Amino acid sequence: MTEQPVTCTATITNLTLNHDGFAVVPDGGDTIYIPPGVSKASKLVLGETRDIRVVPNFQDKAKATKWLGIYVCPPEQEQPEQHKGSGDGGLEQELYEWLLESPDAYMTTAELAKLANVDEDVAAQELNALWTDERVAKAVVYGSPHRIAVAELWAIRVEDFCE
Secondary structure, three states, X not given: OOOOOEEEEEEEEEEOOOOOEEEEOOOOOOEEEXXXXXXXHHOOOOOOEEEXXXXXXXXXXXXXXXXXXXXXXXXXXXXXXXXXXXXXXXXXXXXXXXXXXXXXXXXXXXXXXXXXXXXXXXXXXXXXXXXXXXXXXXXXXXXXXXXXXXXXXXEOOHHHHOO
């Protein structure tokens, strides 16, 4: 990987719980892996388009993901309204406060997204950040074995799921 970095405009397509980021370059469909440190520092938002400085990915990974993102440029414009929280602490803090103030012991991702007036994927991303920081508890509900989860439940403490 001795090549000089190039800058690509790409859309963020996936953010994992471990803050691994993935993006796709609309022109040509090349994929970009963005390591957790770069992803967290850049405060990536699912679905946004950003300029990313890339180098060719490691040989053993290049077949699946051509580029390695080494820097994500700040957004050229303000984030869309749906990605913002109304409180001073942003959407993440707003969701946390709703959990604190809820008369129910726990809430679903869909319920919290509706309260925040944001897309369910956006709420899930912020809630997962709270969970990663160990500020909230999470329970995943499956309808049957070997199926995808049907719901995620959120609470301030694990004990809240048992009350």
